Amino acid sequence: xxxxxxxxxxxxxxxxxLALTGCGGSSTAAGGYGSCEVTxxxxxxxxxxxxxxxxxxETNLPSPGWWKGLSPEGIDGGYEYCLAANIAYRAGLDHVKxxxxxxxxxxxxxxxxxxxxxxxxxxxxxxxKVVQFSKPYFDxxxxxxxxxxxxxxxxxxxxxxxxxxxxTTAVDFVKNKINPATPARVFQDTDxxxxxxxxxxxxxxxxxxATLLGxxxxxxxxxxxxxxxxxxxxxxxxxxxxxxxxxxxNQAIDAMSADGTLDKLSAxxxxxxxxxxxxxxxxxxxx
Numbered sequence: 001x002x003x004x005x006x007x008x009x010x011x012x013x014x015x016x017x018l019a020l021t022g023c024g025g026s027s028t029a030a031g032g033y034g035s036c037e038v039t040x041x042x043x044x045x046x047x048x049x050x051x052x053x054x055x056x057x058e059t060n061l062p063s064p065g066w067w068k069g070l071s072p073e074g075i076d077g078g079y080e081y082c083l084a085a086n087i088a089y090r091a092g093l094d095h096v097k098x099x100x101x102x103x104x105x106x107x108x109x110x111x112x113x114x115x116x117x118x119x120x121x122x123x124x125x126x127x128x129k130v131v132q133f134s135k136p137y138f139d140x141x142x143x144x145x146x147x148x149x150x151x152x153x154x155x156x157x158x159x160x161x162x163x164x165x166x167x168t169t170a171v172d173f174v175k176n177k178i179n180p181a182t183p184a185r186v187f188q189d190t191d192x193x194x195x196x197x198x199x200x201x202x203x204x205x206x207x208x209x210a211t212l213l214g215x216x217x218x219x220x221x222x223x224x225x226x227x228x229x230x231x232x233x234x235x236x237x238x239x240x241x242x243x244x245x246x247x248x249x250n251q252a253i254d255a256m257s258a259d260g261t262l263d264k265l266s267a268x269x270x271x272x273x274x275x276x277x278x279x280x281x282x283x284x285x286x287x
Contacts, residue, residue, distance in 0.1 A: 032085075032088075032094045032095050032096070033082075033085040033088070033089065033096060034068075034075065034076030034077050034081065034082075034085065034096075035068075035076050035077045036076075036077060036081065036082035036085040036086070037082070037264075037268075038085060038086050038089040038090075039086060039089075039256070039259065039261045039264075040086065040089065040090045040252075040255065040256075040259070040261070041090065042089050042090065042092055043090075043091070043092030044090050044092075045090050045091050045092075045248045045251065045252055046091065046092075046248060047087075047091040047093065047115070047245045047248055047249070048244055048245060049091075049093060049115050049245075050113050050114065050115055051097060053093055053094050053095060054088075054093060054094070054095040054096070054097050055084055055085075055087060055088035055091065055093050055095070055096050055097065055115050055116065056097045056099060056113065056114045056115045056116075057080075057081075057084040057096060057097065057098055057099070057114065057115065057116050057117065057118060058098075058099045058100075058101045058106060058111055058114045058116075058117035058118075058119075058238075059080065059081075059098065059099075059100065059101070059106075059117065059118055059119045060100065060101060060102060060103040060106060060119040060189075060190075061075075061100050062191065063078070063080075063119065063120065063211065063214070064214030064215065064217065064218055064273055064274070065078060065079060065210065065213075065214045065269055065270045065273035065274050066078045066079050066080045066081070066118075066119075066120060066210075066211075066214075066269070066270075067080060067081050067098075068081065068269070068273075071100070072097075072098040072099060072100050075098045077269065078269050078273075079138075079265045079266060079268075079269040079270055080118040080119070080120070081096070081098070082265055082268075082269065083118065083137060083237075083253075083256070083262070083265060084096050084116060084118065086252070086256060086261060087116070087249055087252050087253075090252050090255075091248070091252075099111075099114060101117070102189070103119055103121075103165065103166070103167050103168070103189065103190070104166050104167035106119055106121065106131075106238060107121055107127050107130075107131065107167050107238075108130060108131075108167070109130045109131040109238075109241065112240070114240065115239075115240075115243075115245060116134070116237050116238070116239060116245075116249060117237060117238040117239075118235075118237045118238075120138075120140070120208055120210065120211055120235050121133075121235060121236060121237075121238060122140060122168075122169045122208070122233040122234065122235060122236075123136060123233070123234050123235070123236040124169060124233075131238045131239075131241070132238065132239045132240070132241055132242070132243060132246060133236035133237070133238060133239070134236045134237035134238070134239060134246070134249060134250055134253055135236065135250045135253045135254055135257075136234035136235060136236050137234075137235055137236065137237065137253050137256075137257070137262060138210075138234065138235040138262075138266075139232075139233070139234055139235075140208050140209065140210060140231075140233045140234060140235055140278075141208070141209045141228045141229060141230050141231050141232075141233065141278070141281075142169070142170050142173055142206055142207060142208055142209065142228060142229050142231055142233070143206070143207065143208065143209035143212045143213070143225045143227065143228040143229075143278075143281060144157065144204050144205075144206060144212075144225065144226050144227050144228070144284065145194065145197055145204060145205040145206075145207070145212040145215065145216060145223055145224070145225050145226075146197065146203060146204045146205075146223065146224060146226055147197060147198065147200070147222065147223055147224075148221060148222060148223065148224050150203055150204070152203055152204050152226060153226075154227060154284040154285060157178060157180075157204065157284075158178055158179060158180050158181060158287070159180070159181055160180065160202075160203035160204055161180075161182060161185070161201075161202045161203045161204075162174055162178070162180050162182075162184040162185070162202060162203065162204050162205070162206055163184060163185045163186075163187055163193045163196050163197065163201075163202040163204070163205045163206070164184050164185075164186055164187070164193070164205070164206050164207070165186075165187050165188075165189055165190045165192075165193050165205075165207055166186055166187065166188055166189070168190075168207055168208075169231070169233060170206040170207050170208075171184070171186060173206065173229070173231065174206050177229070177286055177287055178206075178287060179287065184206070185201075185202055190207060190211065190215075193205045193207070194212075194215045194223075197223060198219070198222060198223060208233075209225065209228045209278040209281055210270060210274060210278045212225050213225050213274035213275060213276060213278060213281070214273060214274050216275070217273065217274055217275035225281055226282070227281065227282045227283065227284040228278075228281045228282070228283060228284065229283070229284050229286050230283055230286070231286075237249070237253070
């Protein structure tokens, strides 16, 4: 999820996230919360942010549906961005600062100077040893992305050339559950893996359903998600170790789950951008 390529994949990703722009490092979104609708009471919770009056949030771009934009400077919507915006609003903070980082660095706890990180990170016992997770905010499975007409099926997938992205839960899932005849190729990031599907270097990419649906939607029919494995994973935000804000942000996530804010974020940002409900993708049996 960083620097989407596919011949003209930057343009493809722009279509997928409906309003994407250039490249860059980090910035504060114009207008404080971009195009996000905020709920709850402003200032109803207290945080101690690393930057005054600003919630600093790390992610891994691009990520259609989750982050509306190709670069930190262009982000002004998306499920995870607006989740961060709602936390900022409830904390009485006027701005959200977005910082792009590698996915592998995020899940390894190698980044610093942030308040919260969200990049569709599945909560796992192994990751909990090195990073501090929030309460879950999204249920997730892993899906199979292929070129249209590739002939990959649930019964023959183990004989195909598969790809996974470094640091994702798909690495172990493919190795231990699908057990392909040829070991899966591990890519540095998601967009490079998707490029390999588009160019025919691999037959299928395995990663989170909601993530791959966004890339399929942006390919204008060139690629499709043919199925998913129901792994029971959940996404959680990452906090800096021993964050003094963890309790307050967990309470905010719980409150947004209870008051319907999270459901509304999904309906607003994921359904239209991904081109469908992740829950309706056909289930493949886990070998």
